[in-house]
Amino acid sequence: MVQRLHFASALCPDGWHNDVRITVGEGRITAIDTGAPPSPDDEHHAIGLPGLGNLHSHAFQRGMAGLAERRGTSDDSFWTWREVMYRFLERMGPDELRAIAALAYVEMLETGFTRVGEFHYLHHDPAGTAYADPAEMSAAIAAAADESGIAMTLLPVFYAHGGFGGQAPNEGQRRFLNDLDSFARLRDHAARALGALPDAVLGLAPHSLRAATPEDLRGLEAMAGQNPIHIHIAEQVREVDDCLAWSGARPVEWLLANAPVDARWCLVHATHMMEQETRALAATGAVAGLCPITEANLGDGLFPAEDFARANGRWGVGSDSNVMIDASEELRLYEYGQRLTRRGRNLLAQGPGGSTGAALFGAAFDGGAVSLGGATGLRVGQAADLISLESNHPCLIGRNGDALLDGWIFAAGRAGVDCVWRRGAKVVSGGRHHARDTIVNRYRAVLPGLIA
CATH class of the missing domain: 2.30.40.10 (Urease, subunit C, domain 1)
Incomplete structure (x- = not known):
């Protein structure tokens, strides 16, 4: 037809x-x-x-939108929000995941996202035991994508440790955990789950430098081949401090020195970088995956957007926690965050007379296409x-x-x-x-x- x-x-x-x-x-x-x-x-x-690419989503978190907006007994932060997230997962199975993901994907499409990068780490049953099909939860994600019609780049997440240097995971992380062998099996089954989806892409994602050791990263990089590799990095100041204590280097600094970071890679957040790290990341051709709504909601901080733009860095946007799903709002808030800190306007426009909207849309389109592996x-x-x-x-x-x-x-x-x-x-x-x-x-x- x-x-x-x-x-x-x-x-x-x-x-x-x-x-x-x-x-x-x-x-x-x-x-x-x-x-x-x-x-x-x-x-x-x-x-x-x-259509735009949404380069970073945790679809299941759409169901907890607004549930973490009550102040605790101590200062609230990403780390206290994470405990709410762990509790929310206690009863979730494949049917619940599919229902929540389908709504998230509908809302993405309604705002102009046509492909999603699903950073998927909810693999096991509530007790932390692998399903008979290790990719059963990935199959639920694929079914939600099929029902909504959105293009899928599935990024099964490798998560083995609870902190830098291979620390033991905590009880709240039991549903995420794999070693390299079990993760390879999960990814093979995930490929089959994607088989009926047109234009589907299968990448992978070491969750973070907290959750994967240097040895793990080497195995994952080999496993990925030429497919996308995404990783959370430098989202929180505490994460930077812990990385320095472990390695003597900052997270982005350490990754660039110890992994073959190139255009396959998407460094999600990369919020806390020094000027030298910012220039070095831009030079790799990797994409900075920015999630302004979630980063604001969690109090993460602001990405050094102007410095990265001056270094010709590549970036895109994602809806991350899906607390609010709106492609235009991600772009607007990215610029507005810079305006508030720099006390200026139209900071990301490309030169005098340049349209800020055009600069934002063009960069996000390019970064989304590159990082999600789906030409568009x-x-x-x-x-x-x-x-x-x-x-x-x-x-x-x-x-x-x-x-x-x-x-x-x-x-x-x-x-x-x-x-x-x-x-x-x-x-x-x-x-x-x-x-x-x-x-x-x-x-x-x-x-x-x-x-x-």
Whole structure:
């Protein structure tokens, strides 16, 4: 079946064009014609964009959004939030995981994310015992992706230790744990679980330098081959201090000196870096995986965005804890964090007169595509993963070109997204996913049993 989508204006790889007809066959773009008058056979839309990649998600945490917003008896931090997360997992099985992940993926699609990097570490049953199929929880994630329609880059997480230097894990981590041999088996089974998903990518993720020893990292790097490798790093000041005590080096400094970090790698957060680390990371071609909503929610700190941009560093955004899922909000908050600390405006725009929205969207699109291993964009041969914006939204009326991105990211937000296509299938219309009611109802059925 061939379909033709006509956009009054669309963002192509070489910039904005008017009257763009995109022809789709078998889920892929087969032709792009610019300056093409609309025809009666076309499906007509106003503003077209390529879909974004969400490079870092823990889908199950969507179910605990808002549950960690009560002050404890001592100072709250990432570490106290983590204890709430451990308790939330106590009753979760494959059915509950699928229900929660499906809702998260619906919300991602509704805001303009068309591929997700699922940093998946919930592997075992509540007692910490492997399922008969070691990738049963990965299969639940794959089923949620299939139901929602989102493209999947699955990143099974290797987690073996509770602290730097191979410290013993704690009881709350029992559901995450593997050694290299059992992790290889899990990953093999995960590959089979992904088999029915179009365009699926299988990478891997050492959870952090706390959870994987240097020997583990070497084994994982060999296991990954040319596929994506993601890792949490330098998210918290305490993590930096503990790494210094263990190794005499800061986390990013240590990783760059001891692992072959290149464009396969995504360093998630990388919040606490010195200037030399920032320049060195940029030079590797690796992607910095930034999650501004979650980083703000957890009180992590701010990534050195301007320094990284000056060093031509590559970055993308992810929804991480999924406390709020909104592609435009991730981009907006990334810029706003810099404005608050630098006391300036339009800090990440590319030079005088540059559009901040265009700079943010372009960088996040590139970083997401590279880090998730799924080539994308409005190009012939690529999967037809597209977004249309609502031209009648008050914040988009009268705008053209990059001003549309400024209006969407800084003003309209998720309400500015009209339709979303994944492999040419329209999964979102009028800002609403076609399966939202069914998926929300199942979520409502499972959540009370997890938070009672």
